[in-house]
Structure formats: C-alpha cells, structure tokens
Amino acid sequence: MIPQSFIQDLLARVDIVDVVGKYVQLKKGGANYMGLCPFHNEKSPSFTVSPTKQFYHCFGCGAHGSSIGFLMEYSGLSFVDAVKDLALNNGMVVPDDDRMLPAQRAEHTAKSLALSEVMSKACDFYRQQLRGADHAIQYLKKRGLTGEIAARFGLGYAPGAWDSLRSVFPDYSAHALAEAGMVIDKSDEEGAHRKRYDRFRDRIMFPIRNAKGQVIGFGGRILDQGEPKYLNSPETPLYQKGMELYGLFEARQAIRDAGYVLVTEGYMDVVALAQLGFPQAVATLGTACTSTHVQKLLRQTDHVVFSFDGDSAGRRAARRALDACLAHVNDNKVIKFLFLPVEHDPDSFVREFGADAFATEVQNAMPLSQFFIREVSAENDLGTAEGRAKTQFDAKPLLQQMVPSGLRLQLVRNLAQITQSTPAEIESLFELSQPVARAKIAPPKSRRSAPVGLERQVMRILVAHPSLAVMLTPAMLECAAKIAPDGAEMLRQLVLIAQPMGEQANFAALAENLRATGSDFDGLIAEIAEQSESEIGVVGMELTGALRQMRTQVLKMEMEQLAQRGLREPADVARYREIMQLQDAIRREAEQEASNSSV
Numbered sequence: 352m353i354p355q356s357f358i359q360d361l362l363a364r365v366d367i368v369d370v371v372g373k374y375v376q377l378k379k380g381g382a383n384y385m386g387l388c389p390f391h392n393e394k395s396p397s398f399t400v401s402p403t404k405q406f407y408h409c410f411g412c413g414a415h416g417s418s419i420g421f422l423m424e425y426s427g428l429s430f431v432d433a434v435k436d437l438a439l440n441n442g443m444v445v446p447d448d449d450r451m452l453p454a455q456r457a458e459h460t461a462k463s464l465a466l467s468e469v470m471s472k473a474c475d476f477y478r479q480q481l482r483g484a485d486h487a488i489q490y491l492k493k494r495g496l497t498g499e500i501a502a503r504f505g506l507g508y509a510p511g512a513w514d515s516l517r518s519v520f521p522d523y524s525a526h527a528l529a530e531a532g533m534v535i536d537k538s539d540e541e542g543a544h545r546k547r548y549d550r551f552r553d554r555i556m557f558p559i560r561n562a563k564g565q566v567i568g569f570g571g572r573i574l575d576q577g578e579p580k581y582l583n584s585p586e587t588p589l590y591q592k593g594m595e596l597y598g599l600f601e602a603r604q605a606i607r608d609a610g611y612v613l614v615t616e617g618y619m620d621v622v623a624l625a626q627l628g629f630p631q632a633v634a635t636l637g638t639a640c641t642s643t644h645v646q647k648l649l650r651q652t653d654h655v656v657f658s659f660d661g662d663s664a665g666r667r668a669a670r671r672a673l674d675a676c677l678a679h680v681n682d683n684k685v686i687k688f689l690f691l692p693v694e695h696d697p698d699s700f701v702r703e704f705g706a707d708a709f710a711t712e713v714q715n716a717m718p719l720s721q722f723f724i725r726e727v728s729a730e731n732d733l734g735t736a737e738g739r740a741k742t743q744f745d746a747k748p749l750l751q752q753m754v755p756s757g758l759r760l761q762l763v764r765n766l767a768q769i770t771q772s773t774p775a776e777i778e779s780l781f782e783l784s785q786p787v788a789r790a791k792i793a794p795p796k797s798r799r800s801a802p803v804g805l806e807r808q809v810m811r812i813l814v815a816h817p818s819l820a821v822m823l824t825p826a827m828l829e830c831a832a833k834i835a836p837d838g839a840e841m842l843r844q845l846v847l848i849a850q851p852m853g854e855q856a857n858f859a860a861l862a863e864n865l866r867a868t869g870s871d872f873d874g875l876i877a878e879i880a881e882q883s884e885s886e887i888g889v890v891g892m893e894l895t896g897a898l899r900q901m902r903t904q905v906l907k908m909e910m911e912q913l914a915q916r917g918l919r920e921p922a923d924v925a926r927y928r929e930i931m932q933l934q935d936a937i938r939r940e941a942e943q944e945a946s947n948s949s950v
C-alpha cells in the first residue's frame with residue numbers, strides 16, 4: 352500500500368493536461384482541453400480534460416479519472432505501477448510501504464505467481480486429458496462444437512478420479528492448490544484435516560481468463576446427469592466472479608467488428624454461439640450482472656444486448672441487469688433486452704430457426720426504456736390512483752440512480768404519461784438531480800442546482816470540494832443520521848476520509864482515496880467528472896444552505912414528536928419553546944447571509 356498522503360502530494364504536483372497530452376492531442380476549449388477519446392472510437396472530440404478538477408471525462412463513453420486512472424486505463428498499468436511511473440516522471444520517489452515489509456511483499460508477489468502457475472498448469476492438464484476422453488469428445492460433438500472452437504476457448508476435461516491433479520502437482524498437499532480453489536480439504540468434526548480431493552471431477556472444463564488472457568478460474572459442466580450441472584471455481588485472490596465476464600478476452604475483436612456485445616447466461620451459451628457465428632457473446636459467471644460487469648462491457652462497446660432465457664429465472668436475471676445498468680447509461684449507449692421463447696436458449700434457438708432469425712431477434716430486442724416501463728408497471732393497476740402511485744413508487748429508486756440525460760427525460764415522460772402526471776411533477780417528486788424536464792421549460796432562476804436528497808446533495812459537494820469537509824461537525828453528522836440513516840453512514844465515511852486531507856484536498860486526490868474504499872462513490876465521482884466547474888464560494892454557500900436545511904428538518908421532527916406527546920410535561924414545553932427559538936435563529940442566519948451575498 353502506498354500512503355494516501357503521497358498520492359495526494361503526487362496529484363498536486365502532476366498536471367493531468369501533460370499526462371494525457373503525451374498520448375492524446377489536446378486543444379484548449381473554454382476552461383477545459385478537448386480531444387478524441389482514446390477509449391472509444393469517435394470522429395469528433397467528446398473527451399475533455401479539466402485542469403481545475405485534474406480529471407478527464409468522456410461525454411461519449413463515460414470514461415473518467417485522475418492522472419493515475421488515465422495511465423491505468425490507457426497503458427493497462429496496475430495502480431502501483433501507474434503511481435510509480437508518474438512519480439518517476441516528476442522526480443518523486445515512492446516511499447516504501449510502511450505496512451508491508453520487503454520480505455512480506457516478496458511473499459505476496461510469489462503467492463500470486465504461484466496461483467497463476469497452478470491455474471495454467473491445471474488448464475494444460477485438462478486440455479491434454481480431453482484428447483483421450485472419448486465420452487467427453489462425444490458430448491461436445493453432440494452439442495455441435497468443433498475441435499477448432501474447443502481449442503479457441505481452451506476447453507478441457509477433468510478426469511473422474513478423486514486426485515487426478517496429483518499427476519500434475521507432485522506436492523499435492525501444497526497450500527497453493529487449495530488457495531487456487533482446485534482442491535477441497537475435508538476436515539472431521541474436531542476440525543482436524545481428514546482428506547483432500549480434486550474439486551472438478553468428470554467434467555468438461557471451461558477456463559476463465561482475465562483481460563490479459565491468463566487463466567484465473569474454471570467452470571466445469573457435468574457430462575450427463577448429476578448435480579450440480581455447473582460448478583465454478585470459488586472466489587480466490589485471482590478470481591472474483593462479480594468482476595469477470597466469461598469469454599470477454601476471446602470476444603474482444605468480435606465485439607468491435609459486430610458493434611455490439613451479447614451477454615448470455617452461461618459459458619455453454621458463449622461457446623455454442625461462437626460456433627454458430629456469434630463470437631461477440633460473453634456470460635456472467637454464476638452470478639447476477641453487476642455494475643462492474645456493465646462498466647467493463649461499456650468500455651468495449653456502446654451497444655449491449657442482454658439475452659436471457661424466457662423462463663422466470665431469466666426474467667429475474669434481466670431485472671438485475673437493468674438495475675446494474677441504470678447508473679451507467681447515457682444518451683449514446685444502447686442497451687437492449689432479448690427475451691427468447693420460454694422453451695429456448697440462444698443455442699437451441701439458432702439451431703431451430705437459423706442464424707439470420709437470431710440476428711433479427713437481436714436487432715428487434717426490447718430497448719431499455721421499454722423494459723423499464725414494463726418492469727415498474729407490470730404488477731400495478733394503472734386504472735387506479737393507487738396503482739399509478741405504486742408505479743411511481745417503484746420507479747423512484749431506479750430513476751434516482753440515473754445521471755441527468757436525454758434518456759432519463761424520456762423515461763420520466765413515459766412514466767408521467769402512464770401515471771397521469773407531468774414530467775416536472777415526476778422530477779420534483781423523485782428529487783432527481785439536475786431535472787431535465789424543468790430545465791427545458793424554464794431556465795433556473797438562481798445559480799443553485801436543483802434540489803436533490805439532502806444528504807446526497809451534501810455528499811456531492813464534498814466529493815467535488817473535499818476541503819469543505821471541515822464544515823461537517825459531529826453534531827451535523829448526527830443530524831444527518833436522524834434524517835437519512837442509510838445515506839448518513841456513507842456521508843460519515845466520506846467525511847472521515849476527506850477531513851484528514853486538509854485544506855489542500857482536491858477532487859482528484861479524493862477520488863483516488865475513495866478508490867481504496869470500494870465503489871460506493873463511483874456514481875458521485877462520475878457525476879462530478881461530467882459537471883462543469885463551479886466557484887468554491889458559491890459551493891460553500893450551497894453547502895451551508897443544505898446543512899441549515901438538515902438542522903431545520905431535525906428540529907421539525909423533534910417538534911412533531913413533542914406535539915404528539917401532547918406537550919403536557921413542563922420539560923416538553925420548555926424544549927418546544929427552545930426549538931422555536933433555534934428555528935428563528937436559523938432563519939435569521941439565512942436572511943443575514945442572503946443579504947450579504949446580494950450586496
């Protein structure tokens with residue numbers, strides 16, 4: 352781990368315009384620099400680099416990040432290597448990690464090397480075993496696969512014996528075998544180790560590769576009857592199923608050629624589709640589609656078609672995919688949902704109706720907007736006020752995830768229409784950020800941005816301007832917890848990270864800092880990357896206003912509670928009066944500020 356303080360210093364010294372400018376021709380345009388996006392194909396520039404935010408953002412594909420992020424994306428460097436590279440070019444020396452001793456670090460590297468080696472040796476072994484396994488070859492032939500496709504995907508066969516891998520790994524008791532998920536250790540009741548055996552036995556083996564083509568896990572399919580039908584590697588230091596897509600490495604070029612990617616339910620679909628002339632298919636691995644999956648896909652292409660089986664499990668999978676997409680869609684992404692007849696999967700469909708018919712189905716797949724409306728309204732009776740209200744209720748969390756865009760406006764309009772409301776009503780009821788419909792009707796009167804959930808508004812300001820985090824006192828955080836317990840936890844986390852960064856804290860350094868904590872803030876970072884800059888003074892006032900509103904809300908809640916108790920106790924009455932005075936004070940404070948700022 353590189354200390355965060357070093358990252359902050361590094362980002363303060365480096366200029367992102369220089370970093371990106373080495374690889375992309377940039378032209379000054381207003382406050383920003385513009386160029387052709389290196390992450391997607393385009394003819395007119397939609398890639399911007401902001402010197403104030405020290406961030407890049409592409410309006411075309413949504414790619415964004417700091418100087419470090421750019422080097423990682425562009426050159427495929429790891430985080431540590433990107434930091435080292437930047438430091439080297441700017442005369443800085445990366446301090447040795449204080450938490451990891453050199454010996455530990457060497458051990459760490461050796462360990463992941465050992466795991467990679469286990470996976471690649473096992474893969475070679477399974478492939479070689481396939482050649483001698485007649486029943487496995489017969490099975491693949493029966494599924495219509497040629498030797499060429501089997502070789503392209505590196506398919507193999509795990510023999511039926513309990514310890515076949517012993518022949519590849521003479522030290523069968525090695526820890527790395529268990530850590531790579533290739534063997535299972537059974538213990539007796541006292542927890543003592545009893546025996547070890549191969550995880551995959553008598554199965555067709557599908558190696559799962561990462562972006563670099565290295566084998567990081569396996570999927571194994573049973574040949575005939577038996578359970579489970581599909582068995583995957585467990586999560587290991589190399590393999591996290593929520594991050595990886597089966598077939599993406601193999602499909603890259605085909606996705607570019609076809610102009611879209613087809614997301615299917617399993618590896619058998621991917622391989623069968625490749626055989627049938629649709630090599631642009633990938634699959635999630637025994638898990639619902641995640642937001643990370645969607646981001647990975649949208650880096651490759653602007654056009655994603657989810658193809659799910661027509662059964663109820665397929666419908667549920669489609670719904671999860673919709674949820675995972677909303678935060679990432681914008682106006683030049685096309686996302687569609689293909690539902691095959693209940694009795695078909697892509698493989699059987701193509702075999703029965705032919706490749707052309709399948710291509711037509713893909714072409715006519717249901718657009719996200721239509722699927723969205725169907726999902727939120729299907730269960731509700733739009734003929735009643737209650738049904739329409741429930742439809743709005745169901746749509747709210749989904750629309751709130753979306754960034755302001757033309758597509759969101761379309762969804763708002765459709766929703767308004769079927770629930771007998773106006774788009775502006777929907778936007779204000781849902782507290783959507785930067786309402787699109789209202790903005791189109793009348794330009795906003797003040798420079799303040801439109802209302803959003805209070806704690807989210809505060810978080811957005813703090814992510815963009817982390818130096819303002821000092822305004823979030825413990826008492827303020829307590830207020831937030833009373834208004835919105837869920838959001839408040841995230842807010843608290845943000846303040847905890849931003850406050851120690853001090854006055855010099857800026858957006859890019861914070862974004863790098865948040866990278867280490869997980870992806871909860873990805874949505875906010877993307878929004879800010881896209882926004883035009885605002886003056887710190889204006890933002891400070893906006894934050895003051897939002898915090899004041901929080902205090903007011905908490906006081907109001909307390910007053911209501913007191914009133915409900917009937918105000919019989921003298922202490923209650925006294926507190927009630929006190930709150931009224933506090934409210935007055937807050938009002939005066941607000942008036943004072945307003946008159947100061949209008950001078």
Ligand SMILES: [Zn+2]
Nearest residue numbers: 388391409412
């Ligand atoms: Zn782009």
